[in-house]
Amino acid sequence: MKFWREPLDVDQIKVTQGVVTVLEERCKGCEFCISYCSRGVLVMSQKFNRKGYHFPEVIEPKLCVNCHFCEVICPEFAIFSQEAPEAANPGASAGQGD
Amino acid sequence: MSAQQATLPQAEHPQDALLRTERIPHIWCAGCGIGIAFGSLMSAITKSEIPRDDFAVVSGIGCTGRLAGYIHLDSFHTTHGRAIAFATGLKLARPQGKVIVASGDGDLLAIGGNHFIHAARRNMDMTVICVNNFNYGMTGGQLAPSTPYGAKTTTTPQGSPDEPFNFCSLAASCGATYVARWTALHIRRLTTAIAEALNKKGFSFVEVIAPCPTAFGRRNKIRRSLDLLKLYYDNSVVKNHIAPGEATIDFDNNLVVGKFVDVERPTFLDHYAAINRGEVEAWPATGVDASAAGKRKAG
Ligand SMILES: Cc1ncc(C[n+]2csc(CCOP(=O)(O)OP(=O)(O)O)c2C)c(N)n1
Ligand code: SF4
Ligand code: SF4
Ligand code: SF4
Numbered sequence: 413m414k415f416w417r418e419p420l421d422v423d424q425i426k427v428t429q430g431v432v433t434v435l436e437e438r439c440k441g442c443e444f445c446i447s448y449c450s451r452g453v454l455v456m457s458q459k460f461n462r463k464g465y466h467f468p469e470v471i472e473p474k475l476c477v478n479c480h481f482c483e484v485i486c487p488e489f490a491i492f493s494q495e496a497p498e499a500a501n502p503g504a505s506a507g508q509g510d
Numbered sequence: 511m512s513a514q515q516a517t518l519p520q521a522e523h524p525q526d527a528l529l530r531t532e533r534i535p536h537i538w539c540a541g542c543g544i545g546i547a548f549g550s551l552m553s554a555i556t557k558s559e560i561p562r563d564d565f566a567v568v569s570g571i572g573c574t575g576r577l578a579g580y581i582h583l584d585s586f587h588t589t590h591g592r593a594i595a596f597a598t599g600l601k602l603a604r605p606q607g608k609v610i611v612a613s614g615d616g617d618l619l620a621i622g623g624n625h626f627i628h629a630a631r632r633n634m635d636m637t638v639i640c641v642n643n644f645n646y647g648m649t650g651g652q653l654a655p656s657t658p659y660g661a662k663t664t665t666t667p668q669g670s671p672d673e674p675f676n677f678c679s680l681a682a683s684c685g686a687t688y689v690a691r692w693t694a695l696h697i698r699r700l701t702t703a704i705a706e707a708l709n710k711k712g713f714s715f716v717e718v719i720a721p722c723p724t725a726f727g728r729r730n731k732i733r734r735s736l737d738l739l740k741l742y743y744d745n746s747v748v749k750n751h752i753a754p755g756e757a758t759i760d761f762d763n764n765l766v767v768g769k770f771v772d773v774e775r776p777t778f779l780d781h782y783a784a785i786n787r788g789e790v791e792a793w794p795a796t797g798v799d800a801s802a803a804g805k806r807k808a809g
């Protein structure tokens with residue numbers, strides 16, 4: 413993660429690892445979540461749902477920081493994030509990612 | 511489903527607890543901002559820790575008005591323009607309840623404009639959320655009292671010749687105790703504002719500037735909802751506690767958002783109880799000198 417000024421305790425800061433769930437059948441393909449995820453976790457899938465909309469797909473699962481922004485911006489209640497269980501979150505630290 | 515996902519605590523959307531999930535997907539268009547405002551309202555309700563049974567959600571007619579049909583609380587989809595009148599009745603019949611009105615700009619401030627100003631004047635204890643998408647979305651995009659000067663609608667194909675209402679200024683001048691405006695992209699601040707409004711005694715008002723790509727954006731050559739969201743957000747400036755009359759909606763870098771009013775004032779029910787208990791002095795408080803009557807010449 414990039415910092416404007418590197419915090420003194422950067423090596424101790426833990427960044428939460430998030431896991432995103434997409435409820436594909438609810439999605440209407442507006443792209444809000446994809447555009448406003450500041451971590452580039454999501455892309456538009458080539459697939460269609462039953463209503464004929466493309467829906468988001470997770471391409472960078474490790475980059476998700478569980479900020480919930482995709483969840484609150486989605487007008488369809490079709491995507492949400494939650495903290496990864498401990499086992500899947502082996503001390504993700506601020507140094508990870510970009 | 512991956513092994514990792516299988517161990518996750520939750521498979522349901524966090525908002526499902528407050529949604530009538532059997533009705534989802536809702537009818538709103540792809541990229542419509544009403545869903546974001548609705549989500550914000552649900553988050554604020556959850557945050558408030560007020561018991562669910564105490565809430566009633568009332569809306570009128572319009573795309574925004576459909577919201578009442580999707581929320582899993584006592585909710586009422588009333589006639590066009592009458593949401594506040596209906597909510598007033600509810601509040602008086604059950605004063606301990608928390609009454610929320612959520613509706614569109616046309617419903618609340620065109621056909622329903624009189625109810626709005628008088629409920630604010632009387633300080634009716636309710637929270638009014640107005641999704642302002644600058645037009646009548648449901649009926650195909652006619653001129654609303656919020657339509658920006660010069661913007662095209664089906665009824666103003668050359669552009670609107672009217673100056674729009676400033677809803678926040680109107681609410682404040684009529685006596686609302688809480689007034690705030692945010693765009694649909696200021697999600698966290700919007701949720702905080704709605705939560706504050708819910709906790710406020712009196713007439714609280716929150717305006718949400720929201721994209722309607724289908725009826726409004728399309729006629730103004732902004733078809734992508736993302737571009738509308740961005741237009742509103744990028745031109746917004748946060749000015750808390752500014753005089754509401756100066757809280758302009760100017761799409762050239764001066765779309766003022768923030769909390770403009772947060773004051774205390776007795777509500778209608780406070781005054782009504784005081785009158786009925788005989789606690790209010792006869793009017794006029796200075797009294798009338800009967801002996802002086804008729805002595806002063808007119809003119
Ligand atoms: C008495 C009456 N007059 C007119 C209508 C038609 N009508 C339905 S919705 C609407 C306007 C809705 O606009 P708004 O409140 O801004 O909601 P939006 O669809 O934009 O969310 C109108 C005029 C009606 N249903 N009833
Ligand atoms: S929770 Fe945040 S980081 Fe994770 S996908 Fe959603 S917006 Fe991106
Ligand atoms: S914000 Fe919601 S509806 Fe829009 S693309 Fe993402 S998941 Fe689909
Ligand atoms: S017409 Fe406009 S306001 Fe109505 S659902 Fe579609 S985008 Fe939303």
Ligand SMILES: [Mg+2]
Nearest residue numbers: 614615645647
């Ligand atoms: Mg409208």
